[in-house]
Amino acid sequence: MRVLIAGAGIGGLYLAHGLHRAGVDVEVFERAASPDAFAAGYRIHIDRDGDRALRSCLPPRQVADYEAACGRPPRTFAFVDERLRELLAVEIAPAGADSGHRSINRYRLREILLSGLDDRVRFGRELAGFEQGDDVTARFADGSATAGTILVGAEGTHSPTRAQLLPHAGRVDTGVDGITGRVVPHGPPAELLPSAFADGPGLVLAPGGRNLFVATHEDYLVWGLSARRESLPAGGIGDLVPDRLHSLARELTARWHPRLRHLVDAASEVSGFTIKTSVPVPPWPAGRVTVLGDAIHSMPPSRGIGANTALRDAELLCRNLTSGMAPVAAIAAYEQEMRAYGFAAVKASVQAQRQGLVANPLAFSASKAALRVLNAVPVLRDRVFR
Ligand SMILES: Cc1cc2nc3c(=O)[nH]c(=O)nc-3n(C[C@H](O)[C@H](O)[C@H](O)COP(=O)(O)OP(=O)(O)OC[C@H]3O[C@@H](n4cnc5c(N)ncnc54)[C@H](O)[C@@H]3O)c2cc1C
Known part of the structure; x- marks a missing residue:
């Protein structure tokens, strides 16, 4: 053969x-x-x-x-809101144990x-x-x-x-655009990284159908901002150059917690992509x-x-x-x-x-409330996230 x-x-x-x-x-x-x-x-x-x-x-x-x-290996996955208030912290592996994820x-x-x-x-x-x-x-x-x-x-x-x-x-367009940034901190990454993400990656859920994925990798940090295209100025990222993409990311996060704004601002490499699916x-x-x-x-x-x-x-x-x-x-x-x-x-x-990009304000409040309930009931949380 x-x-x-x-x-x-x-x-x-x-x-x-x-x-x-x-x-x-x-x-x-x-x-x-x-x-x-x-x-x-x-x-x-x-x-x-x-x-x-x-x-x-x-x-x-x-x-x-x-x-x-x-x-x-990551130990936790955290969900927070745009003011860095904890919504849900999922433990992937107990302290000291290997999660098996890489x-x-x-x-x-x-x-x-x-x-x-x-x-x-x-x-x-x-x-x-x-x-x-x-x-x-x-x-x-x-x-x-x-x-x-x-x-x-x-x-x-x-x-x-x-x-x-x-x-x-x-393959179809999902109607979502992404902007990613790579941050090489001048000091230890922990100084720049919100503490919710100290033991693993996480997601910032924000109003208006936006979210920010954050992960740290030894000597650098990455973030990925996703947004429903209809919520973006000029109808999406189109073919914006990196500087314009960075300005757009700053604009979209302008009302967020200062630590998150600082993280977005500090990126040295920024790129964008439209998200499609089979x-x-x-x-x-x-x-x-x-x-x-x-x-x-x-x-x-x-x-x-x-x-x-x-x-x-x-x-x-x-x-x-x-x-x-x-x-x-x-x-x-x-x-x-x-x-x-x-x-x-x-x-x-x-x-x-879709669940991470809820634009409707009532539905957004409901999904945050649901995460808080899961957070408060560990048995339920572990079952959902197993
Ligand atoms: C921002 C982002 C983050 C992601 N994060 C993760 C993650 O954390 N975990 C995860 O599991 N997945 C992740 N993915 C998805 C992952 O990258 C892809 O699913 C994976 O790379 C697919 O592997 P593949 O071998 O099918 O194709 P690819 O890795 O895309 O490889 C295809 C290869 O084919 C070559 N090629 C193309 N056309 C031709 C041709 N005509 N003839 C010969 N060669 C050709 C290309 O040059 C390339 O080398 C992420 C994707 C994105 C966009």
């Missing part, structure tokens, strides 16, 4: 490692000209399942590199996933389309082609494999071409599970392809399972985004 993977992202590289370790002939084709072309980017949250999947698939040296690159810079994670696959990854090869028959032929933008037993599209949100395989599979696709007949990760189920970042779901796909597909099943049967079993949990993750992320 020869497996072609388009896209050297988190999902594609994980699958390549798993197959390579199992002795399968695998080749990854990546559009970027070299690993240096990958943006340094933000840290991502790896949940317990993602952490387990990475440890079980990677060779020992890469596991050691992964462990060394992970930040301090955070790692996505660039570093890719670097780790790339090591050990050096001769299996081809850079500067942008997949353009494919042809299916007794085998599959992948065609590239540079006019070249290669044949394999199966093709896996792991090219992220703008996947050409998805566009050809499932032309009806759409819509569930009804089952399709399995063949020699499949898709994984954001290529099929991209979702808002509200729950921090997109990459974890891509890892789950890659782990499952790898297991099926190396189980002795015929390739198309292995893909059929993978797709059936993936559609269920993948689109459930999309739904949960869209719902979490």
Whole structure:
């Protein structure tokens, strides 16, 4: 069996490692000209399942590199209002215990996933389309082609494999814009960070359909401001340059607690993005071409599970392809399972985004009251957030 993977992202590289370790002939084709072309980017949250999947698939040296690159595990997740009044504090793990959750810079994670696959990854090869028959032929933008037993599209949100395989599979605008900022403090991060976020990330819920995600990573802090587009001046972030985005973030938080305003103000790198999501696709007949990760189920970042779901796909597909099943049967079993949990993750992320951006003043007060009730009844809180 020869497996072609388009896209050297988190999902594609994980699958390549798993197959390579199992002795399968695998080749990854990546559009970027070299690993240096990958943006340094933000840290991502790896949940317990993602952490387990990475440890079980990677060779020992890469596991050691992964462990060394992970930040301090978060212990709590806090919800506060824009005046920094506590709404709910969720304990992810008791003091002194390891929560099993990790955070790692996505660039570093890719670097780790790339090591050990050096001769299996081809850079500067942008997949353009494919042809299916007794085998599959992948065609590239540079006019070249290669044949394999199966093709896996792991090219992220703008996947050409998805566009050809499932032309009806759409992505829709959620009507929410995001502005992110990175803050490198001059002193210890704790001086800049509101104490609610000292032991883990959290969310500031603000009136008018806005919220601010805050997380600290050893030597820097990040924030992500989300807002319903209809509540923004000029109808959204459009193609504002970083300076204008920063001014807009300051404007949107002008009435918030001074510590939060200070945090927003102190950002040195600011960028913006519109938040889109996949819509569930009804089952399709399995063949020699499949898709994984954001290529099929991209979702808002509200729950921090997109990459974890891509890892789950890659782990499952790898297991099926190396189980002795015929390739198309292995893909059929993978797709059936993936559609269920993948689109459930999309739904949960869209719902979490909606719940965190309540514009109606009465509904906003009610949701804050509900969080306070949960906070006051630990048994209920633990059940809801388990
Ligand atoms: C602000 C933000 C925060 C996030 N935080 C988290 C988090 O905390 N936890 C989490 O689990 N998820 C998070 N996510 C989601 C996560 O980043 C994605 O779900 C994850 O990267 C998807 O992995 P992937 O392998 O499917 O695709 P990607 O990582 O996007 O990789 C796709 C690869 O394919 C390549 N490619 C594209 N087109 C082609 C082509 N035609 N031919 C060949 N190669 C191609 C690209 O260059 C890229 O290398 C976040 C997302 C955002 C936007």
